[in-house]
Amino acid sequence: ALRHFDEFYAGVFGEQWPSVRLALLCPNKPCALLNPFLAEAGAVWQQLRARGALSMRGLCVRRAQAFAGTVDQEAPSSLELAEPLPEAAEGAGVAEEGSFFDESSRYMPGGGASSSLLSFVPSSRMVFQEEQVDEESYRGFYRPDSQLRLPLKQWLPEGEDTPFPGRLDAALFGTGDISTFPAPRRTGAHRLLDYYLMDGASLLPVLALDLQKxxxxxxxxxxxxxxxxxTLFSGLAGSAVACDSSPSRxxxxxxxxxxxxxxKQLRGVSVLQRDLLRPGSLTQHSFDKILLDVPCTNDRLSVAEDDNNWFSHRRLQERLALPQRQVSLLCRxxxxxxxxxxxxxxxCSLSPVQNDGVVHMALQELWQKSGSAQYAxxxxxxxxxxxxFRFFEGCRYGQLALPFLPQNVGPLYVARIERIQ
Structure with missing residues (x-):
């Protein structure tokens, strides 16, 4: 895995790669997701604060207030925007827009030089363990269509200027603090665990959902x-469906x-074993908000463990086919x-192919089928x-939290897509 990363990611991340590489090889930094269903939640918070942990929600509020005087709310998006589009020719297949979108909010993939996916092309091949595989075997699925037009929407959280929804909060040790949390303990009348430990960046997809009551x-x-x-700890979800394809998972x-x-909360969650790509799976369901944390190369785990490693020789073809599977899951x-x-x-990959590349190809596929922009x-x-957290500035569709020793979370890529038709 590390050999592959040095071959591929060094060209993507440039001078940042040595820092990211070092952080990948060191233990990641967890956060403690507090269980709000415990009557003893306040006491649990006091114990964690006594250890030096900080409230991620409170930290965001303070940082947002500190930035308030320096951030230009009218500044353009940090995503790579193209020049405003000329008027579309009749029959060009671009959907008519409502008053919300104007031409300056259009995003045109394929333009500009800063995209890591488009600007970095290995000379002729990439190294996968002992084999040299033609670069097209991995990236050949990426076939950009210059006619694709995607609306771009801005999102600014309301209220406390923090993306934390409802009552959701988590404890995190400060930058440079490598303290660890004790194992969760069962407490209270129902003997529930007091918090859930996970990588600090793993909250980003839930924050990005913008959950509403x-x-x-x-x-x-x-x-x-x-x-x-x-999602459930926020207290906002009306109902929840959770599925996975593996019986053991x-x-x-x-x-x-x-x-x-x-x-009471368990009764509001339906847990199903489903393969999303099997015909007829969940065809009767529709949702307001969807989390899709797709199978990926799991870069941090891949450099740490050999067992069933994505970069082993026997999984080569499976890994090369992974982006197309991700596209299919996203379209579904x-x-x-x-x-x-x-x-x-x-x-949880640094790969621009599995991140921006998959998002682009899924939206392109749906656009080609419908002839209009149904998503933003x-x-x-x-x-x-x-x-x-430290974010990579070269993404075109989403945000990528980079491993960084003083706050060693991720990698975690997240992109939010809204259905507008």
Missing amino acids: GDDVADLCAAPGGKLLA VQRLRECLRSYLPE GLSMLRPGGSLVYST IVDLSAAFAALP
């Missing part, structure tokens, strides 16, 4: 359950939910959105600005 939510690749728990997910949720998830609903696509990209950069 009563939303019908789906987590389509839900196991092991951390992101689903965060579904069983693990059920055990996780039983360890954190009271019986987007088809289940209600108009006005949002899907958050995420990976939502720019998350302003909403995430107050988070204490």
Whole structure:
């Protein structure tokens, strides 16, 4: 895995790669997702604060207030925007827009030189363990269509100027603090666990959802359950459907939910074993908000563990086919959105192919089938600005939290797509 990363990512991240590489090889930094269903939640918070932990929600509020005088709210999106489009020719296949969108908010993939996906092309091939595989085997699925037009929407959280929804909060040790959390403990009358430990950046997809009271939510690749728990801990979801294709992972997910949720909350969650790509799977369902944390190369795990490693020789063809599987899952998830609903696509990979590349190809495929822009990209950069993480500036559709030793989370890529028709 590390040999592959040095060959590919050094060209993507440039001078940042040595820092990212070092952080990948060091233990990641977890956060503690507090269980709000415990009567003892206040006491748990006091214990964590006594250890030096900070409230991520409170930290975001303070950072947002500090930035308030320096951030230009009228500044253009940090995503790479093209020049405003000329008027579309009759029959060009671009959807007519309502008053919300103007031509200056159009995003044109394929223009500009800053995109890491388009600007970095290995000389002729990439190294996969002992084999040299033609670069097109991995990236050949990426066939950009210059006619694709995508609306771009800005998102600024309301209220406290923080993207944390409802009552959701998590504890995190400060920048440079490598303290660790003790293992979660069962407490209270229902013997529920007091918090859930996960990578600090794993909250980003839930924050990006912009949960609203009563939303019908789906987590389509839900196991092991951390992101689903965060969604439920917010107290905003009206109903939740969680599914995974693996029987063992579904069983693990059920055990996780039983360890954190009271019986009343459990009754509001449907846990299903489903392969989203199998015909007829979940065809009767539609949702306001969807989490799609797709199978990916899991870069941090790949450099740390050899067992069933994505970069082993026997999994070569499976890995080369992974981006197309991700595209299929994303297209399937987007088809289940209600108009006005949002899907958050995420990976724990640094690969621009699995991140921006998959988002582009899925939206291109749907655009070619419909002949109109049914989906919009939502720019998350302003909403995430107050988070204490380092983000890569070269993404075109989403945000990528980079491993960085003083705050060693991720990698975590997240992109939000809204259905507008």
